[in-house]
Amino acid sequence: MEASLQGIRDKVTAGERVSEEDALALFRTRDIHAVGEIADIANRRRNGDRVYFIVNRHINPTNICVNRCRFCAFSKSKEDPLAYTMTMDEILVRAEEARSQNATELHIVGGLHPDLSFDFYLRMLKTLRERFPELHIQAFTAVEIDHFSRITGLSLGEVIRQLKEVGLGSLPGGGAEIFAPEIRNLICSEKISGDRWLEIMEEVHGAGLKSNATMLYGHVETLESRVDHMRRLRELQDRTGGFQSFIPLAFHPKNTEIAKGYTTGIEDLLSLAVGRIFLDNFRHVKSFWIMVGPKVAQVSLHFGVNDIDGTVVEEKITHAAGARAGQEMTVSELVTMIRQAGRIPVERDTLYNVVREWPEGATA
Numbered sequence: 001m002e003a004s005l006q007g008i009r010d011k012v013t014a015g016e017r018v019s020e021e022d023a024l025a026l027f028r029t030r031d032i033h034a035v036g037e038i039a040d041i042a043n044r045r046r047n048g049d050r051v052y053f054i055v056n057r058h059i060n061p062t063n064i065c066v067n068r069c070r071f072c073a074f075s076k077s078k079e080d081p082l083a084y085t086m087t088m089d090e091i092l093v094r095a096e097e098a099r100s101q102n103a104t105e106l107h108i109v110g111g112l113h114p115d116l117s118f119d120f121y122l123r124m125l126k127t128l129r130e131r132f133p134e135l136h137i138q139a140f141t142a143v144e145i146d147h148f149s150r151i152t153g154l155s156l157g158e159v160i161r162q163l164k165e166v167g168l169g170s171l172p173g174g175g176a177e178i179f180a181p182e183i184r185n186l187i188c189s190e191k192i193s194g195d196r197w198l199e200i201m202e203e204v205h206g207a208g209l210k211s212n213a214t215m216l217y218g219h220v221e222t223l224e225s226r227v228d229h230m231r232r233l234r235e236l237q238d239r240t241g242g243f244q245s246f247i248p249l250a251f252h253p254k255n256t257e258i259a260k261g262y263t264t265g266i267e268d269l270l271s272l273a274v275g276r277i278f279l280d281n282f283r284h285v286k287s288f289w290i291m292v293g294p295k296v297a298q299v300s301l302h303f304g305v306n307d308i309d310g311t312v313v314e315e316k317i318t319h320a321a322g323a324r325a326g327q328e329m330t331v332s333e334l335v336t337m338i339r340q341a342g343r344i345p346v347e348r349d350t351l352y353n354v355v356r357e358w359p360e361g362a363t364a
């Protein structure tokens with residue numbers, strides 16, 4: 001192992017925090033085995049051999065969005081023939097399907113619709129909670145929370161309070177992209193700033209709700225901007241402890257305005273492993289298999305990852321941008337994938353309570 005990597009390995013073994021320079025060295029090395037080994041030490045100390053997945057269902061109520069993020073192939077203008085907005089009935093059909101598949105979570109995010117009122121979203125949550133009290137609702141990125149605050153004139157605190165009152169259980173980690181303004185301005189200049197994203201998450205955590213955090217990589221960002229992004233997440237997590245998992249998201253280029261190829265397997269594994277090593281105050285690092293593909297997701301279980309998300313069922317955001325993975329995985333496929341990596345599959349709920357464990361021999 002290179003001397004600099006050995007130094008990082010020693011720090012991680014001793015439970016010491018690694019520096020930004022260390023993170024850069026990890027991104028730059030091609031000693032992928034060493035990075036995997038260090039990430040595995042960091043992960044197994046916290047999570048042992050257990051790897052989580054969730055039975056969930058994604059619902060994207062509308063793809064109409066007033067923003068035009070250059071990396072986004074999902075959003076459409078109102079006039080676009082591919083624009084859609086689901087009716088409440090269409091949303092309920094999806095929730096019903098989720099219940100029939102024994103899901104424990106609905107994951108709901110969408111575009112910033114110019115005309116839908118905050119009331120529509122409050123009614124959606126209220127109806128879902130009344131009809132499906134057993135399903136945890138993880139909904140709305142910080143970008144949508146900001147939008148609600150702007151269209152209503154309500155403070156962030158009040159928007160979050162009202163959403164919580166009608167059933168919001170936690171927030172996903174989207175909209176973070178890359179915080180550094182010089183990169184953010186190139187890829188999503190209309191989107192809320194990185195500082196605002198962090199401010200909203202601080203408020204969400206202060207209201208007693210957990211959230212996730214993402215990082216979009218593989219576009220025009222630099223390694224320094226990735227490390228800067230993770231440093232800001234680590235600082236906020238030191239203050240609130242409200243982040244559950246870190247999810248690096250691999251940029252998909254099709255139908256977007258960013259002329260880049262797909263990310264490579266090594267780039268995906270490094271992003272996950274460096275996230276695990278640097279973010280020592282995040283308990284969970286998740287490979288979203290839809291973005292990195294099931295095969296890389298499985299290998300990543302030896303690169304610091306302890307969560308491969310879920311059954312998903314219907315995914316529109318990455319698929320609009322040319323995702324090559326499918327849209328749904330069965331519980332049996334997820335269990336097999338984790339077992340063949342030599343780990344113990346554990347079905348979790350959104351808040352990482354154990355729903356069911358699959359020790360060796362148990363059948364899905």
Ligand code: V47
Pocket residue numbers: 071072073074141171172173174175176177212213214216247249250251252253256288309317318321
């Ligand atoms: O914020 C948009 C990303 C995010 C593209 O919290 C793209 O558990 C790749 O955040 N290529 C939304 N990514 C999805 C998201 C998410 C997904 C799964 C689990 C969780 C969680 C959160 O999707 C956006 C943006 O960063 N995105 N376009 C694209 N072309």
Ligand code: SF4
Pocket residue numbers: 065066067068069072073074075110111112143188191
């Ligand atoms: Fe709209 Fe979100 Fe797509 Fe940006 S990433 S254009 S905010 S849907």
